[in-house]
Amino acid sequence: MSAPVRIGIVGTGGIARVHADSIARLGERATIVGAVDVDPERLAAFQTEFGVEAGFASLDELLQHGHPDLVHLCTPPGLHREQALAALAAGVDVLCEKPPALSLAEIDELAAAERASGAHLATVSQxxxxxxxxxxxxxxxxxxxxxxxxxxxxxxxxxxxxxxxxxxxxxxxxxxxxxxxxxxxxxxxxxxxxxxxxxxxxxxxxxxxxxxxxxxxxxxxxxxxxxxxxxxxxxxxxxxxxxxxxxxxxxxxxxxxxxxxxxxxxxxxxxxxxxxxxxxxxxxxxxxxxSGHAAQFAAVLDARERGLPLPVDTGAARRxxxxxxxxxxxxxxxxxxxxxxxxxxxxxxxxxxxxxxxxxxxxxxxx
Missing domain, CATH: 3.30.360.10 (Dihydrodipicolinate Reductase; domain 2)
Known part of the structure; x- marks a missing residue:
């Protein structure tokens, strides 16, 4: 069996808890290696609830020190573009809560960054x-x-x-x-x-x-x-x-x-x-x-194992x-x-x- 996919969660509000619960259902296929939040108390509470050892104040810290294979963006929509671009530039796959971008211009920018990086961007469409x-x-x-x-x-x-x-x-x-x-x-x-x-x-x-x-x-x-x-x-x-x-x-x-x-x-x-x-x-x-996040997360891991674009891919999200x-x-x-x-x-x-x-x-x- 291959090593668990290393997942970082960015944002620790309500939807991040849905993500953490759903990742836990994947068993040994995936593990949360770090979480990010600008609110230290909220971050600490999330770490305690889900047994996440590493907490970070920024996505850059997670990318540098947490070494994730995949980041889940659970932040407000206005942050998605900037955070997805940062992860893709680091060669890290991204699974982003909806909407992945605020406009067609932004989703086209993300698609170009995806092509340049070789990493994949997917949108949560459970x-x-x-x-x-x-x-x-x-x-x-x-x-x-x-x-x-x-x-x-x-x-x-x-x-x-x-x-x-x-x-x-x-x-x-x-x-x-x-x-x-x-x-x-x-x-x-x-x-x-x-x-x-x-x-x-x-x-x-x-x-x-x-x-x-x-x-x-x-x-x-x-x-x-x-x-x-x-x-x-x-x-x-x-x-x-x-x-x-x-x-x-x-x-x-x-x-x-x-x-x-x-x-x-x-x-x-x-x-x-x-x-x-x-x-x-x-x-x-x-x-x-x-339906649900767990069903999509399993499909995402299946796609990673096969070297395929992650569902739901950038083209589908753009449509x-x-x-x-x-x-x-x-x-x-x-x-x-x-x-x-x-x-x-x-x-x-x-x-x-x-x-x-x-x-x-x-x-x-x-x-």
Missing amino acids: HRFGGRATWLRERLADGRLGRPMVAVCNTLWYRPDAYFEVPWRGNWNIEGGGPTMGHGIHQLDTMLSILGPWAEVVAVSARQARPVATEDLSTAIVTFDNGAVATVVNSLLSPRETSYLRFDFEFATVELEHLYGYGDDNWKITPTPGHEAEVEALWAEGPHGN TLELIAGIYASSFTGARVASGDIDADSPFYASMEGSGAPWRESFVTAE
Whole structure:
């Protein structure tokens, strides 16, 4: 058996605990060799809780003295670009919490740094790795459910005003956007991983209630290369919280409803009349299994052992960020946005806010 992969965790807040728990499930395949936090008390508490011997005040110290093979970035989004660049320059693989970058310009910079270093960058997109999501991608590939026609992708969550007292939340420059970027990204990414490339989006965003610079609601209609059409809602205003994906094929409807993670029981399939027997037989085949960080981490280690790019790779992450940029661009300009429209000449290439949210002036005045 090969030596355990040496992992460094950067940032020791709530999501870092999910990472540490998930790494522990990998057994002897991986070990945490160091943790980083600017808050000494938080760092010490994390070290005690998870038995991490080495603590560092900076990523540079971890890279120099901890000798990690792989770093997990569990910091606020505004730090991801700088930290990923530092790790890649040191030849260390990176697994970054979403979003890996705040703009298409940043993700392109990271892709260039990845190519130059020979190290790999991957984004945490744990909902891709549940068994039924894999099953559904296989059905798109083999066509046994027929043509995909209609989809629904809803992230209906609730965050009160107090949630945004953390300075980086609701801020374009640090979080990169509102629920479209920071919350709905997981459902959007899962939808794209199943339905494939998107062709065009038309969207509306609003700041309905929350004291933020970003949106607290967005809606979109997305057309895919394969002809499917999806409706999308991203909200932080919804007291009955749910994460919901629905795919209507020629021969069945497949639905997923959960909140922050799913198992087999969260999926449902409804055959088209006359296709019950073959659809039920397909459904019984599997694969099965829960989504979650542990499932993706295992896939990351598998890829490292085989010398392959880490899942979810930079190209896949960029496709999701491009759709998010398209939603903002359509929302703020009123135009239909096609895939490929947002290039270096577009204001939405360097920032998801682009030309400016319609409520920007009123927010600045209120501040």
